[in-house]
Amino acid sequence: MIRPKCIRSLILSLCGFFLLALPNTTFAQDTPPTVPPDADPTTGLQIYRQRCANCHGDLGLGDGELAAQLPNPPTAIGSPDYLSTADPNQIFATIQQGNVLAGMPAFGEGGNSDPLSDAQIWDIVAGLYTLEQFTQPIEAAKISGRVTNGTTGEVIPNSTTILQAFTSDFTNALQLETTTDSDGRYTFDLTDIPPDWFYRTVATYEGLDFTSDFVPLTPFITDIALPVTVYNSTTSDDNVSISQLEIIFTFGDDRVQVAEFYTFSHSEDSVYVGETGDYRGGTLRFSIPENAENVAILRNVGGVVDFVPMDEQTIVTSPTERRIAWPLSPGQAGLRLLVRYTYPYDRALDFSHPLPYPVETLSAIMPDNGVSLSNADWAQQEITYSETNDPALTRVRFAPTSPNPTAINASLNGFPERVLDESGQLIIARNEQQELTIGIIALLITLTAVASLAYRWRTTPPALNDQDELLQQLAALDLAYQEKQIGRTLYQRRRTQLKEQLRTIWRTK
Ligand code: HEC
Known part of the structure; x- marks a missing residue:
């Protein structure tokens, strides 16, 4: 079958032939x-x-x-x-x-x-x-780099390195494999490749996958250095901390919904893989109150409302403790986890629970609806009133009174004057300053029902990178759409969002 493009170029070249055959003067211009x-x-x-x-x-x-x-x-x-x-x-x-x-x-x-x-x-x-x-296809291009150990500074020789290419539509189009030389270097020579693909390299080290940045190759950029940093693993949680914990209360008829948003950090140049040395046995611990219902654990993958369920990675160790089978990468915000549950609420609730790691900042956010938050160990820092005051959102920020608190001791008291209505409509004012809050609240109400239905989760080791999660989501989204689990509008909107996020990742690098 002849593709239309070929016909067009055929016609063009025929035209070219006739143009050449015609006397020059016919087409000449003054300047x-x-x-x-x-x-x-x-x-x-x-x-x-x-x-x-x-x-x-x-x-x-x-x-x-x-x-x-x-x-x-x-x-x-x-x-x-x-x-x-x-x-x-x-x-x-x-x-x-x-x-x-x-x-x-x-x-x-x-x-x-x-x-x-x-x-x-x-x-x-x-x-x-x-x-x-x-x-036009790119005739020849080169992607090369070095695999270095970010913990020791050493190069990694004889290590399997994989180059992955993605189409502009984020489908994995090519996978090549090579081995690093004695100096930790690898090279991929590419010929005749489409002009709009982008690439990354993946190095596996001590059973974990480490990825480079995403980079495009274009007819103008045909030689790219793509270093990959891998890290040693550690079984010590000495340098694991919760750099931020935000707790959001949303009141329903006879329930309060609690959303705890953890930012886990590791201030050491290594990957925390849990006490057993195998992250699949569980790494990060967190507590939930004993009578918590509808517990959901989700991971943030970039955007304010982009969360994916962690059901497959959640390990129940006791009625009040969960662990996450997830390697914690070095640096700030290695993992952003949303732990959400509901709790019967009449007039009071004690939601005290232990904190497994040192916490740097803690915030509690709740609507100004007549319920008060009292606590022993944490001092109130600031209250932000919503601009419109109706319906009001009061944001109360607390700071620890002692360094390294080991527990939250706090309770809610009072009868909520304003609650969620039947359709889940929240009666809280929108405020740009509180994007995160609103994002999470919007998420609580809308996102998860669809997402948990539509997405499938893998059991292979997670890479220490959000790119994979986004790519995974794209594939799962396509599948969900093909299987008619989600409608076209939602599919397209979500797909555009995901692609935009991926583009942001490789554009900003
Ligand atoms: C809001 C959409 C929009 C944006 C933004 C826009 N264009 Fe256009 N452009 C059009 C449309 C529609 C036409 C066709 C108009 C017509 O039918 O004659 C057009 C026509 C043109 C043409 C004339 C083509 C011809 O027929 O000869 C040129 C050249 C052009 N655009 C260049 C640009 C450039 C360069 C930019 C950015 C600086 C730009 N446009 C931004 C919508 C846009």
């Missing part, structure tokens, strides 16, 4: 229009991505995310068909003055609140002529 030689295509493409790509598409193929909503389709200004006949001066003029009635904004002085200078517009025009290269 052939050109882009000024000092225009910088790289800068141009940067501006293009910020100002134009949402309509015209990343590669100028007319397929930006806003394209479908526009009255006229945005022109495929990066396509060879368009550029081979377009006049650069005309392109310049269109960008500067726009064609507002047709849906093309003006970007020049006077036509735009954030106008582009003439030089910037020329940069963009120059950039457009380079876009086509991004659709």
Whole structure:
């Protein structure tokens, strides 16, 4: 079968043949229009991505995310068909003055609140002529790097290193394997690869997977250094701490929902793998009150409302203690865990429980609904009233009165005046300052029901990286959609979110 693209290039080359065969004079122009030689295509493409790509598409193929909503389709200004006949001066003029009635904004002085200078517009025009290269396969590229032990500083020789390539749609498209040399170095030579894939390397060390950053290869970036840092494992929890613990109370009819948001940190250049040396036997401990109901444990994977269930990684060690089968990577925020449960509530509740690790900051957040929080070991730091006051959200922050508290001793007292309504609608005001709070609250109400249905969880060792979780989620989401467990709108929205998060990971690195 001949693909349409081939037909097009066939026609183009035939046309080319006839053009060449015709007398030159027919097409001659007095001064052939050109882009000024000092225009910088790289800068141009940067501006293009910020100002134009949402309509015209990343590669100028007319397929930006806003394209479908526009009255006229945005022109495929990066396509060879368009550029081979377009006049650069005309392109310049269109960008500067726009064609507002047709849906093309003006970007020049006077036509735009954030106008582009003439030089910037020329940069963009120059950039457009380079876009086509991004659709051509890359003939040859190299990804190389070194595997280093972040605990000891030593290089890791003879270590299996895997290169993974992902399409722009985040499907794993290629997997290559090599072994590091005596100097810990590895090299992957690639030929004839698509121009929009991105890559990472994975090194396995002491049974744990360590990944490099995500990087794209483009026709302009064909040689990339991609180091991987692995770490020794430790069975000592001496340097494990809870750098932050936020507790959010949400009141229902006869219940209070408690959400404890832990940020676990490891201030040592090694991976904490639990007391037994095998993280699968459980690493991080935490307590829940004895009569807690509907216990759910979720892990945060980036965005404020992006949590994934940890059911498969949760180990019940006693009615009041749980452990997580998860290696804690070095540094701040190695694991952000949401422990959520409900508790019968009438007029009072003692939710005291031990804290397994030293805590740096503790916050308790609750609506201003007549219930008070009293406690012995923690001093109240600040109260933030919501701006609207109706319905009010009072945020109370507590700080430990003694260093390294070993328990939370606190209780709720009073009858809640405002609670969740039947549909789970929370009567709390929105406040941008409290994005996290709102994010978690929104999550509590909406996200988990769908997520726990739709997602499957693996039992293979988790990598110490959120990328994997996001990739895993994408695959699971596709599956859930194929199996009609979720609808199209939710599927597309979620998929866009996940892709955006992955893009952020590899763009910021
Ligand atoms: C809000 C969406 C939108 C944005 C943002 C936008 N364009 Fe357009 N553009 C359009 C639409 C729609 C058309 C087609 C208008 C028509 O039908 O004539 C167009 C047409 C054009 C054309 C004319 C193509 C031709 O027919 O000759 C050029 C050149 C162009 N855009 C460049 C740009 C550049 C460069 C940027 C960024 C600086 C940009 N556009 C930003 C929507 C947009």
